[in-house]
Amino acid sequence: MAEHPSRREFLRVAGGVAAGLGLGAVITVTPARATPAAMQEAIRKVVGASKVSPGRVKLEMPPLSENGNTVPLTVSVESPMTAADYVKAIHVFTELNPQPDVVSFRLGPRAGRARVATRIRLATTQTVVAVSELSDGSFWSDTVAVVVTLAACLEDA
Amino acid sequence: MAGALINVPERANRGEIVEIKTLISHPMETGYRRNQSGARVERDIIRLFVATYNGTEIFRAELHPAITANPFIVFSTVATESGTLTFKWTGDNAFSVTESASITVD
Numbered sequence: 001m002a003e004h005p006s007r008r009e010f011l012r013v014a015g016g017v018a019a020g021l022g023l024g025a026v027i028t029v030t031p032a033r034a035t036p037a038a039m040q041e042a043i044r045k046v047v048g049a050s051k052v053s054p055g056r057v058k059l060e061m062p063p064l065s066e067n068g069n070t071v072p073l074t075v076s077v078e079s080p081m082t083a084a085d086y087v088k089a090i091h092v093f094t095e096l097n098p099q100p101d102v103v104s105f106r107l108g109p110r111a112g113r114a115r116v117a118t119r120i121r122l123a124t125t126q127t128v129v130a131v132s133e134l135s136d137g138s139f140w141s142d143t144v145a146v147v148v149t150l151a152a153c154l155e156d157a
Numbered sequence: 158m159a160g161a162l163i164n165v166p167e168r169a170n171r172g173e174i175v176e177i178k179t180l181i182s183h184p185m186e187t188g189y190r191r192n193q194s195g196a197r198v199e200r201d202i203i204r205l206f207v208a209t210y211n212g213t214e215i216f217r218a219e220l221h222p223a224i225t226a227n228p229f230i231v232f233s234t235v236a237t238e239s240g241t242l243t244f245k246w247t248g249d250n251a252f253s254v255t256e257s258a259s260i261t262v263d
Contacts, residue, residue, distance in 0.1 A: 103218055112234060115233060117229075
């Protein structure tokens with residue numbers, strides 16, 4: 001009994017090995033996909049060493065989307081949009097699309113109002129982040145969770 | 158191919174904020190899809206959209222594959238003077254389309 005592992009122990013070890021192999025297989029088969037860490041890295045690339053605070057930005061998206069191939073998105077930022085105080089840029093990132101960058105809008109005081117809209121693709125249910133850069137160098141963000149029933153990217157559009 | 162639709166108000170009061178909507182026909186092929194024989198479909202997207210108002214840049218958008226086919230972009234500008242708004246989309250495979258619209262400011 002001492003040299004033979006118990007049935008329970010054998011199953012536990014075998015299960016662990018199988019799970020490990022299975023995980024490895026999943027990683028190689030799944031198409032390239034960003035991770036929350038990759039998104040943080042992409043945001044870091046844009047903001048540099050600055051601090052990103054939540055607030056001032058409003059990211060509007062439907063909480064549930066039937067078709068990930070086209071999801072409407074509106075970003076607005078609280079700003080007077082004067083020559084002294086305006087929004088310089090609005091960036092959108094996703095957590096689990098093949099790449100985290102979605103779009104970067106560059107605007108200025110001539111926009112009059114900091115509000116932009118477009119339509120994006122979402123590969124799966126995930127979190128979308130909008131980051132806004134103000135003329136004083138501060139960064140603000142908003143986060144929205146979107147549930148997607150039909151994924152983009154893998155299906156034919 | 159490459160038809161673009163632009164919605165700019167014809168007239169506006171001086172200082173008024175006008176909303177501009179643009180839509181352009183383009184597949185925005187992500188480069189992540191595979192065709193029936195399993196080969197990866199080459200990426201073909203619009204990378205950049207720039208709007209100018211009488212020659213001055215007022216807005217730009219850098220697009221990535223996560224933007225839908227037929228990119229739709231809405232933004233705004235202050236109607237400062239009568240003139241021309243020019244919109245330019247450029248992208249992979251030397252894609253380039255320029256459209257313009259005129260606005261009369263009272």
